[in-house]
Amino acid sequence: MSPLGAPSPKTLEANSSHDVDSRTGFMAPQIPLRRLPEPWEPWEVLLDAAISAKLQPGDAIGITEEDRSRSERWRTRIRESVILDTIGLSSSDILLRRAHLVLGFLMHFYVQSLPPHSPVLIPKSISIPLLKVSTILDMPPVVTLSDTVLYNWDLKSAPETTSSIDLDNLCCQTLFSGLKDEEEFYLSSARIEIRGVEALEIMHLIAIEIANCHDVNGAGTKDAVLVSANYTTAGTSINRVTNHLYRLAVVINDLKRLLLNVQNGCDPSIYYNDVRPWFRGEDSDHSKRKWIFEGLDGLLESGTLVKPPTELSGTSAGQSSLIHSLDIFLGVDNRRPVLGDAGMVKTPSFLERMKTYMPKKHRMFLGDLECRKPSLREFVVEKNEQSLNAAYNASVMALKEFRDSHMIIVARYIIGPAHRDAEATKQKSESLEGVDSSLLKGTGGTDMVKFLKGVRNQTAEAVVGTA
Numbered sequence: 001m002s003p004l005g006a007p008s009p010k011t012l013e014a015n016s017s018h019d020v021d022s023r024t025g026f027m028a029p030q031i032p033l034r035r036l037p038e039p040w041e042p043w044e045v046l047l048d049a050a051i052s053a054k055l056q057p058g059d060a061i062g063i064t065e066e067d068r069s070r071s072e073r074w075r076t077r078i079r080e081s082v083i084l085d086t087i088g089l090s091s092s093d094i095l096l097r098r099a100h101l102v103l104g105f106l107m108h109f110y111v112q113s114l115p116p117h118s119p120v121l122i123p124k125s126i127s128i129p130l131l132k133v134s135t136i137l138d139m140p141p142v143v144t145l146s147d148t149v150l151y152n153w154d155l156k157s158a159p160e161t162t163s164s165i166d167l168d169n170l171c172c173q174t175l176f177s178g179l180k181d182e183e184e185f186y187l188s189s190a191r192i193e194i195r196g197v198e199a200l201e202i203m204h205l206i207a208i209e210i211a212n213c214h215d216v217n218g219a220g221t222k223d224a225v226l227v228s229a230n231y232t233t234a235g236t237s238i239n240r241v242t243n244h245l246y247r248l249a250v251v252i253n254d255l256k257r258l259l260l261n262v263q264n265g266c267d268p269s270i271y272y273n274d275v276r277p278w279f280r281g282e283d284s285d286h287s288k289r290k291w292i293f294e295g296l297d298g299l300l301e302s303g304t305l306v307k308p309p310t311e312l313s314g315t316s317a318g319q320s321s322l323i324h325s326l327d328i329f330l331g332v333d334n335r336r337p338v339l340g341d342a343g344m345v346k347t348p349s350f351l352e353r354m355k356t357y358m359p360k361k362h363r364m365f366l367g368d369l370e371c372r373k374p375s376l377r378e379f380v381v382e383k384n385e386q387s388l389n390a391a392y393n394a395s396v397m398a399l400k401e402f403r404d405s406h407m408i409i410v411a412r413y414i415i416g417p418a419h420r421d422a423e424a425t426k427q428k429s430e431s432l433e434g435v436d437s438s439l440l441k442g443t444g445g446t447d448m449v450k451f452l453k454g455v456r457n458q459t460a461e462a463v464v465g466t467a
Contacts, residue, residue, distance in 0.1 A: 018365035023165060025197040026321045026362055027190065032151040033098040034173055040084055043102045043129075050074055050109040051178055057277035059116040059286065061421075071113040078110055081125035083295075086132045096137055097151045103130040104143040105174060108314075111291065112278050120282075120291045127293040131305060137360065140311040141293070143279050144357040145319035149189045167191045167258075176278035184265030185275060189317065191258045196322040199251045203329050206244045207372060210379045213237035238388055241379070245391035252326065252398035256405045263412070272417035281314035311356050317406070318354035321362040327351075328369045330396055331377030332462045351455070380464055393463045403456040410452060 021029035035044050053074055056067040089095045107126050114120065127141075134141040156171050170190055172183045266275075282291045291312055299305040317323070326332075355363050374382070380392045 017361070018368070019359060019361040020200065020365055021197075022201075023163070023197065025193050025200055026359075027150045027153060027193050028097075031154055032173065033094050034154070036095065036098050036102060039088055040099065040102075042081060042084060043099070043106065046074075046077060046081065047102055047105055047109075047174070049077065050106070051175070054178070055109060055113045057112050057274075058114045058118070059277065061273065068115070075110055075113065078106065078125055079123045081123075083125050083128050086129045089133060090136055093137075096133055097146070099129070099133045100137060100139065101143075101147040101151060101174060103133060104141070104147050105176065107141070108143050108278055108280075109176070112280065116287055120285075120289045122291060122293050124295040128295040128299065131293060131296065131299055131309070134309070135305055139359065140313075140357055141309050142281055142312050142357075143315050145189065145315045145317070146357070146359055148186050148279065148315045149193065150359070152186065153190050165194050167194055170194075177274050179270060179274060181266040181270040182275040185262060185271060188259060188262035188266070189320065191261075192255050193320070193322055195251065195254050195258055196326075199248060199255075199322070199326060202244050202248045202251065203325065206241050206248075206329075206376060209237040209241045209244070210374060210376065213241075213379070214374060238383060238385055241376075242385075242388045242391040245388075245395050249391075249394040249398040252395060252402055256398070256402040259402065259405050259409065262409065266413075268413045269417055269420070271413050272421075276414075279314040282312035284314060311353065313353070313357070316354060316357070318351055319357040321358050321366060324351070324355065324358075324366055325369060326399055327459075328366060329376055330392075330399060330462060331375055332396070332399065332459050377462070377464075384464075389464050396459065396462045400456060400459040403452065403459055407452050407456065 019029075020026060023029065035041075053070055055071050055074060056063050058068075058071070060067075086099070089099050103126055107122055107130060110122060110126065111120050130141045139146070152173050154171050154173050155165075156169050159166065159169060170187055172186050172190075175182045175186075282289070293309070296305070296308060300308065355366065358366075376392070380388055
């Protein structure tokens with residue numbers, strides 16, 4: 001695959017305060033820190049030990065007594081470890097991100113290697129520093145897409161150019177299982193994020209054209225020559241937006257292809273049984289266990305934490321700021337809250353919740369994107385120009401097809417293996433209802449089939465009529 005064409009560094013310059021880079025988009029602008037400095041080396045050593053021991057999920061089919069004993073020996077090391085100070089991490093986002101990754105991986109290794117019905121009591125040696133680091137980063141104390149993808153990449157070899165990143169040259173730094181299937185699963189998202197840089201570039205160019213066209217239309221001049229010039233400028237802007245939207249559709253189609261390419265390197269059964277269990281969160285725990293953080297009360301009493309953590313979902317594709325950006329920019333309404341009695345808002349939508357798991361500056365980027373006026377959709381509806389409508393609809397439908405592809409992946413990697421699991425345990429299932437519903441939850445605890453169909457349909461609803 002050829003390297004990504006490099007956008008002009010100045011084009012995304014306004015987004016530098018949001019940690020959005022002209023080469024890597026929402027991913028770390030440089031290769032992330034591979035290992036914490038000496039004061040926090042004990043965490044890295046414990047993580048190395050978990051990976052090299054090839055720990056098994058506690059509810060793995062066919063788990064042996066030796067597997068259980070090996071896991072318990074490692075967990076004992078965690079419980080006996082000292083609580084390391086986090087003060088020296090506070091001044092560096094780079095250190096904090098690596099610390100969140102390492103501590104998050106340690107916690108998930110600890111929790112998911114427990115026997116399936118054992119209480120989840122996270123030792124102070126992990127819980128206290130993880131809660132502190134997460135509070136500074138304003139992120140949940142759990143493994144997120146940032147940990148597995150955005151700040152978990154490396155290069156296989158020195159790049160030929162520094163102006164772009166070859167998608168085939170990417171690799172991961174840290175894995176739970178050490179399996180190639182796990183790495184390919186993460187890299188599928190990483191490649192989408194890198195290819196999506198052009199989408200961010202196009203969105204920026206469209207926003208400029210809309211602003212220019214809006215300024216022209218609002219000039220209010222009475223000079224006939226100027227009026228004619230303004231109409232010409234407006235028409236040119238509409239033409240440019242139309243061309244940009246067709247290009248955006250091409251990029252989104254590339255994202256769909258990259259998503260489907262995960263099938264080339266990640267086996268569905270291996271993913272379901274050996275990879276996915278590690279990054280499940282509390283709300284997708286089959287035994288409905290609550291995760292208890294030792295030392296939490298002390299942190300609350302001291303004012304280090306304002307409130308207990310409430311978001312403990314695992315990493316999810318719903319945490320991709322890139323896909324959220326496309327939704328917001330194209331005006332896709334898939335963030336409708338769950339309604340309670342009398343139509344009152346009961347809980348935020350799944351996608352709104354997933355914003356909590358993003359880096360703080362990325363959430364700010366999305367907030368600014370939502371506030372842009374006029375929005376692209378408002379602009380398209382206002383102009384109601386046939387070619388513009390068609391280009392806009394092409395981008396929307398490309399995003400809808402991306403979501404169709406996501407459903408295909410979910411069917412292959414979760415629903416299919418869940419059926420096979422049910423058959424292996426002699427649970428007769430002729431339909432989805434025959435499978436334990438907890439097996440069909442996303443890592444964020446959502447009902448995947450219902451959720452994905454709803455989002456796909458809401459995406460398609462964003463199309464506009466022809467002029």
